[in-house]
């Protein structure tokens with residue numbers, strides 16, 4: 001059965017007619033199924049093919065908007081030329097080969113050092129919990145741990161941060177707890193991307209709580225698509241990265257059929 005119902009199909013048809021379309025996509029859980037080791041995640045082949053087709057259509061821009069550091073995002077998305085990259089939940093940009101790094105001032109740098117020092121013995125105390133470093137913070141991964149070990153790791157991580165950097169931005173994700181000295185959001189990223197590309201309409205697809213910030217800045221000409229379970233303000237929902245790929249494929253075909 002198709003993931004695209006009548007209402008979603010009508011919304012895609014409308015979107016395909018827009019003058020300049022921005023297709024902005026979260027990565028983990030949206031384009032790529034979850035795996036235990038973040039560096040091993042990859043875009044589903046069907047999604048990659050659909051994105052490559054969208055990239056061939058004129059007046060169409062594709063962007064990946066992720067919580068990952070931009071280097072990690074580029075690695076796991078296997079360097080698709082022409083795609084704009086946003087990392088660290090909106091704090092890092094790599095557009096057309098040009099990087100904009102987080103503007104860490106002296107105070108932020110001090111807070112980042114305090115966080116790093118605070119977590120120095122963490123991995124030894126919590127075997128199996130993995131630390132992923134990012135330019136403005138890091139993530140504590142607990143995927144694969146038994147629930148009690150995950151609870152203890154998260155509990156201690158929160159306690160350390162409350163002690164050494166109480167005003168850090170804390171994000172609770174899917175088997176991951178993240179800390180950052182910056183507070184950029186994916187909503188900021190969409191505002192910036194819309195401005196940079198001159199897009200007249202945006203499709204944003206995402207699966208996690210941080211994607212709600214992106215959905216929140218979408219308006220009448222746009223389309224918000226939630227992937228998977230959980231509460232959302234997005235009016236449309238599909239159930240898996242495979243279904244996101246189906247939507248992207250359909251959008252690409254509709255857009256190409258407009259003669260662009």
Ligand SMILES: O=P(O)(O)OC[C@H]1O[C@H](O[C@H]2O[C@H](CO)[C@@H](O)[C@H](O)[C@H]2O)[C@H](O)[C@@H](O)[C@@H]1O
Pocket residue numbers: 026027028029033034035036037038039041065066067068069132139141142143173174175176178208210
């Ligand atoms: O905004 P996203 O692109 O969805 O990134 C959110 C976080 O995704 C990654 O972690 C998640 O995916 C991992 C690989 O499948 C999985 O092992 C982990 O449990 C998930 O939480 C990434 O490693 C984080 O840095 C991102 O912030």
